[in-house]
Amino acid sequence: MIDTSKFPNPIYKETVLAPLFEGVKNHYASHMSKINKAHLVMLVETRILSNDQGKIIADALSKIDKDTDILSLTYTGEHEDYFFFVEARLRDLLGDLGGALHTARSRNDMDHTLFKIALRTRAETMLVQVLQLTDALIEKASKEHKTPIVAYTHGQPAQPSTFGHYLGAMIEVLIRDATRLETAINDLSHCPMGAAAITTSGFPIDRERMADLLGFDGPLVNSYGCIASVDYITGLYSAIKLVFIHLGRVIQDLAFWSAFEVSQLYVPNELVQISSIMPQKRNPVPIEHMRHLASVTVGRCDTIVNTMHNTPYTDMNDSEGEVQQAGYATFESGSRVLELLTAFLPACSINADAVQRNTDAACITITELADTLVRDENLTFRQAHEIAAATAKSVIAQNKPLREGYDAFIKAFEAEEGRKTHISDDTFRNIVSVENFIAKRDRTGGPAPIALNTALKSYTNQTSQLHMKQIQRHTKRSDAQARLDVAFSSLMEH
Structure with missing residues (x-):
């Protein structure tokens, strides 16, 4: 018989609490330390805690950070989660004062702040990769701005264009996708801390200061929304989903273009695998890997967004640890697609003989x-x-x-x-x-060299602006980290 008289029930421990603890170890522990430090600074600055209390707690937090090998921890059930593990260590060191750090906050506002910090880091990395792909395609399009291709509609040869013109269409979508991703990142830029459980606090907290120390643009205003609104999750994963839906369509074209009967796209040997039994076959299987990884990424986005469907508008586990951790696989598979495509497309070339053959035939x-x-x-x-x-x-x-x-x-x-x-x-x-066909298409957006090069210059300007905004966000967060380090160190110097 299983003894269920004491929390946690062993099955609940193994199926829920232990996996969540592992997730915190791998994804959130460092962010929780940052929140603890910022919250302590704010409590002292607002005189909710005294300078002496702040110094004692700061010294203890530093000791816990130094002495705890987070990744070696195993969940025992002694403490419900990692938050209570840290609080227990504080109380072991400080007695009742160890519980003072939790004044005017809740796991509710802490959790959503942790999730936003973790998501913005991953999302910024993905945005970097999207922009790197875009930059690589602009460079490739510039080199291929006069390279003829057969443009297909409904799977049939339609009109001549250029490889650069085709890539330009891809670039425009990527820029729009990057802009949507940037918007989703900006929706992560307001801090839930200070919402506490749901209605803020009766203590004179400074939410603006907390947001500043944690690198946010400001507090997320409505405290109910801080712990109930999940649009920062659904918005981000929806933006990511669109990136890979759109790339998947291009990847499908690459498969079609490289087919033996079409042969418009030449994939170099370094990206081709040979059949184990048919030595004449050149299999461009990286295309298949990109296609299925893009589809897997789309599916993972749907998993997260669909989990939010018909959930109550309140604090709930449906939007928290388990779901958040599942979503991080999205960034892993998506990153692989972006990295491989950034290497793959610039390495490929257009088979001029095949283009001429299909042009003549059609x-x-x-x-x-x-x-x-x-x-x-x-x-x-x-x-x-x-x-x-x-x-x-x-x-x-x-x-x-x-x-x-x-x-x-x-x-x-x-x-x-x-x-x-x-x-x-x-x-x-x-x-x-x-040559004449392409040269005549010299209107805005056409494949003629002047029109295409004008467009490529515009794409470069747009991506430069996106790069600059990302640098500004990174600088802002680095500066916030420096302010937090100085403020926390000053507590220990009192």
């Missing part, structure tokens, strides 16, 4: 022929479209590239218009060339 420059007929032959677009369609149908049936389709074009033009065209064979060849 008549993908035919749109420019129709456009030219509108401009130079004074036709309506529908008339021009009929001529272009007949020309394309003829050359495809003859298995010829469009540039060799002048005779088919003449016949189609005369059949539609009842007159001869002013376009010569040489002019026709130039009109339907990939």
